[in-house]
Amino acid sequence: MIKGIKSFFGFISKMFKGKKHIKLGIYGPPNAGKSSIANMVVKDWLGEEMSTVSPIPHETREVVVKEKIHMKKKGKEITFNLVDTPGIATRIDYEDFLKFKMSAKDAKERAKEATKGVIESIKWLDDMDCVLVVLDSTQNPYNQVNITIIGNLAARDIPVLIVGNKIDLKKSDVKRIEAAFPQYPVIGISAEKRINVEAFYEEIFKLVR
Amino acid sequence: MLTLQFIPHHEISGLDMNGKIQKILKSVKEDKIILIEGRLHAQEESELIRRTMEVIDKKFKGIEICTVDYQPRNMLLSEKIKKTLANLLLNKNSGMTIIGPATVVKEIKKDPNKVELFTLEKRGKR
Numbered sequence: 001m002i003k004g005i006k007s008f009f010g011f012i013s014k015m016f017k018g019k020k021h022i023k024l025g026i027y028g029p030p031n032a033g034k035s036s037i038a039n040m041v042v043k044d045w046l047g048e049e050m051s052t053v054s055p056i057p058h059e060t061r062e063v064v065v066k067e068k069i070h071m072k073k074k075g076k077e078i079t080f081n082l083v084d085t086p087g088i089a090t091r092i093d094y095e096d097f098l099k100f101k102m103s104a105k106d107a108k109e110r111a112k113e114a115t116k117g118v119i120e121s122i123k124w125l126d127d128m129d130c131v132l133v134v135l136d137s138t139q140n141p142y143n144q145v146n147i148t149i150i151g152n153l154a155a156r157d158i159p160v161l162i163v164g165n166k167i168d169l170k171k172s173d174v175k176r177i178e179a180a181f182p183q184y185p186v187i188g189i190s191a192e193k194r195i196n197v198e199a200f201y202e203e204i205f206k207l208v209r
Numbered sequence: 210m211l212t213l214q215f216i217p218h219h220e221i222s223g224l225d226m227n228g229k230i231q232k233i234l235k236s237v238k239e240d241k242i243i244l245i246e247g248r249l250h251a252q253e254e255s256e257l258i259r260r261t262m263e264v265i266d267k268k269f270k271g272i273e274i275c276t277v278d279y280q281p282r283n284m285l286l287s288e289k290i291k292k293t294l295a296n297l298l299l300n301k302n303s304g305m306t307i308i309g310p311a312t313v314v315k316e317i318k319k320d321p322n323k324v325e326l327f328t329l330e331k332r333g334k335r
Contacts (some may be wrong), residue, residue, distance in 0.1 A: 090258055091271030091311035115262040122259045142319040144274045148258065151251030179321075 021068065022080040022208055023127055027153075028134035029145045030057040030087030030114075033165035035064075036191035037134055038084040041204075042066050044197075051084050056100045058114035060086045063124055073201060078208045085124060086117030088145050125152055130159040130207050137164035137188055138171035141180040150181060161207045162186040163200065168193040211242065211313070211328065218246040230257050233308055234264065237272055242309035242326075248276045249306055257308075269310065275317040277324055278304040 026034045035051035042050040051064050064084040071078050094111035098104065131153055135141055153160050162181055164174040167188040174188035187203045189196045214236055221229055230253070236243050249257065254274070261272050307317060307326065318325040 088258065089271070090261060090274055092262070092265055093270040093311065111265075115265050118262045119259050122255050125255070140318065140320065142321070144254075144276065144317070144319070145258075147276065148251060148254040148274075152255050155251045 022078075022129040023083055024080045024204075024208055025083045025085060025124065025128035025131040026134055027085055027121065027125075027131055027149050028087060029136070029139075029143060030089055031055075032087065032134045032136040032139075033191050034087065034134045035060050035084055037132065037163065037165065037189075038064070038066070038082060040191045040194070040197070041069065041082060044201075045069050045071055050082070056097065056102070056110075058087060058089075058092070058097075058110060058117065060084060061110070061113040061117035062086065063117075063120050071201065071204065073205065076205050078205060080129075080208050083124065083128065085121040086114065088118050088121050088149060089114070090145060092118070125158075126156065128153075128158055130161075132161050132163050132204075132207075133184075134163045134165055135177055137166050137174050137177060138169050141177045146180075150184070159207055160184050161203050164188040165191055168195055212240065214241045214243045216243055216245045221245060222247070226253050226256055229253060230260050233257060234260060237308055237310045238264070238269055240310055240313055242307070242314060245306040245308070247306070248278065248304040269312070271311040273309050273311055273314040273317050273326075275307045275319050275324060275326075276304060277307070277319070 026038055028034050035053045038050045039053065042048050046066070046069060048066075050066050051060055053059060063086065066082045066084075069080055069082050092111050092114050094104070094107040097107035097110050102110065133146070133149055133153070135146060150160060150162075162177060162184050164172070164177045164186060166172055167174060168190040172188070174186060177188075178186045185203060185206075187196065187200050189200045191197075216232075221232065224232065229249070233243065233245075234257075254276075257272075257274070265271055307324070309317070309326070313328055315327045315329045318327070
């Protein structure tokens, strides 16, 4: 009987514990700027660093979580755990890393870790409460990885905000992203040059409720 | 020589997710480009990517995948419902899925109007 009561309260406490901290995931293909956005958010609201960034694809090869990010703006407040995930790809070839003057041994190691990172990212999909899908706004948005990520989030009823990053670059085309995913809110930003950051935070307030 | 394998809907529709993925990966690992009648579900696609990552090795570098939907973008809601119901009744899944090994297919470029598949030139015998 006592065991039953304990397990009931354990379940209730777990349920509320789970609800307390919303998980905001950052998903997208490699090199879209997921970690740059994660760093920007964490720096702006916690004054800390989160992930390392690099022009070499698959720099983030493990899921990184920053807990209790508290945002306060115009009387509104939200608290969430930010989850920066490795880029999802369908192909990983160590030879691609050799172009970045990496040794064969390091390239092979990076490729091996990158495959594990993709697996981890996919596994974490079920745990998210809402997601920022970060796309490189200079690239073709009709890439199957983007469609698969967004399709999976839709199938799980997870709210999505599409972030078209790198709008400071000449080839950037946020309208093309909007046309590709008309049923989702899309915001263009440049995490590196800090363009449209305030509007981005407004959208996060709408997403994390 | 390129091998293109067509998988009709009835050949794959009776399989569970695991069976579908096994069948796809078996053909792709034999360096075949496969053309599936119908679309995979989003969860099947992500599971295919996950399982692909598990089997990447020195020879197999992953896949290129593209799904094509025939549904016109400006279709009315009533037409969409009609089409979905018809597909359900006929056990059909509209569209097409193209999957190829990354060692053969360099890129599948897709935009709203066309799909282009680019193959890699072989760099000597494997």
